[in-house]
Amino acid sequence: MHTVAVLALDQVIPFDLSTPLEVFARTRLPDGRPGYRTRVCAERREAEVDAGAFTLRAPWGLEGLAGADTVIVPGTATPEAPLPPAVGDALRAAAEAGTRIASICSGTFPLAATGLLDGLRATTHWIAAGRLAALHPDIEVDPNVLYVDNGQILTSAGAAAGLDLCLHMIRRDYGSAVAADAARLSVMPLEREGGQAQFIVHDHAPRPQGSVLEPLLAWLRENLARDLSLSDIAAQAGTSTRTLIRRFREQTGSTPLQWLHLARVRQAQHLLETTRHPVERIATQVGFGSPTAFRDRFKRTTGVSPHTYRRTFG
Numbered sequence: 001m002h003t004v005a006v007l008a009l010d011q012v013i014p015f016d017l018s019t020p021l022e023v024f025a026r027t028r029l030p031d032g033r034p035g036y037r038t039r040v041c042a043e044r045r046e047a048e049v050d051a052g053a054f055t056l057r058a059p060w061g062l063e064g065l066a067g068a069d070t071v072i073v074p075g076t077a078t079p080e081a082p083l084p085p086a087v088g089d090a091l092r093a094a095a096e097a098g099t100r101i102a103s104i105c106s107g108t109f110p111l112a113a114t115g116l117l118d119g120l121r122a123t124t125h126w127i128a129a130g131r132l133a134a135l136h137p138d139i140e141v142d143p144n145v146l147y148v149d150n151g152q153i154l155t156s157a158g159a160a161a162g163l164d165l166c167l168h169m170i171r172r173d174y175g176s177a178v179a180a181d182a183a184r185l186s187v188m189p190l191e192r193e194g195g196q197a198q199f200i201v202h203d204h205a206p207r208p209q210g211s212v213l214e215p216l217l218a219w220l221r222e223n224l225a226r227d228l229s230l231s232d233i234a235a236q237a238g239t240s241t242r243t244l245i246r247r248f249r250e251q252t253g254s255t256p257l258q259w260l261h262l263a264r265v266r267q268a269q270h271l272l273e274t275t276r277h278p279v280e281r282i283a284t285q286v287g288f289g290s291p292t293a294f295r296d297r298f299k300r301t302t303g304v305s306p307h308t309y310r311r312t313f314g
Contacts, residue, residue: 001037002173005068008042008049008058009076009087009110016074016104016162017051025164027174027182035174039064043084052077062090068099070169074162075105079128080135083113092116095152102154102169104162111155112136120150125158144253163188175313176269212238213251217259224264224287230256264288265301272310279306 003023008017017040020123024036032143041051042058049056065071071094089222091114095101103111108124109115109132118138123129129143141150147156147165149172156165163186171179216237220228248256264286271282283294 001033002035002074003068004036004038004070005064005073006038006074007065007091008051008056008074009038010050011077011081012049012051013075013077013105014051014053014078015159016107019104019162020072020074020166023163023170023182023186023193026185027144027170031176034155035170035178039068041065043087049072062086065090065094066097068094070100070102071149073101073103073107073111075103075107075158076110079106079109080131083110088114095175098301099109099179100152100154100169102165104156104157104165105158106153108132109135111153112139116153117155120153121148122150122153122155124150124155129159147249175273177273177313180270193207213247218262220260221263224260224267225285226287227289228260233260260287261297262301265298268294268298268306269309270301272306273313282306 004020006017006020021038021040024032025038029033029035039058040056040058041062041064043061043062045063046057047061048060071091073091077200087110088167091101091111095114095116101111101116103124105125106128108117108122109128112122112132112135117136121140121142123142123145124132124133126143131143132139133141143157146161147154147168154165154169156162167186167188168177169185170182189256200260216233219236220233227234230241232246234244237244238246244256248259249255252259254262268282268286271277271285272279275282277285279294280291283291286294287299288294295306298309302309304312
């Protein structure tokens, strides 16, 4: 069973701490077995940790990180506080042993202090992204995404983006079907369209028009197999292509065709896991013009070929 250790630093944000504990603890495999065991670790076993509105006692010390498959670093209310040397050493040792390490929200700051993010792309809460970039110029900070997956090291944006990150890791570990079940229990979509860009407060905030796009997104999901052009989508929306692109950028953080490609790939993942349809048939079912185009897009999105994905999760 996969073990997830959640590190409770002083001034830990309760929401960030509880998110991985709840999501992973409720994850069930198709046969009903739990997919994960979770543990809460602190710098010292049973030491009191300030969590703002309350204090907690972690049943594990830093030794709990050593035997974990995944270590989560939640955000803290004081992200620029010096990282205790023992904590930094424990995180670096876990990384050297091959442990997957992920941060939630401002947890990127203590993770960055270990040096493990140097030379990598990372994200954090959009309001703190500029400060992270200034403090750690060797990190490529992307404030527009919900999470960044570098393979062994992952980071997420603020607050609810921790849910997106946890569901993404579940999909990596056990496939889309298990992740979709965990998402339903969390009352979350398995993948939110767009990124953190849609939540950033700009000097001139875009007018909220979520209800305008919602029927169109539902129509697109129902018509994935059709050969849809940008003009077709604009006609369905009853607007110009220019206005359509602007609304998609404002509300999803992507273009209409980028959103459509991602929806097609996600549907293809489901079909690869739950059917024995040939890849060529699935390419047609989800609306790609050719198997080659489907394979290229699928690998660009998931990092693996459709055949490899099926062998892993089918």
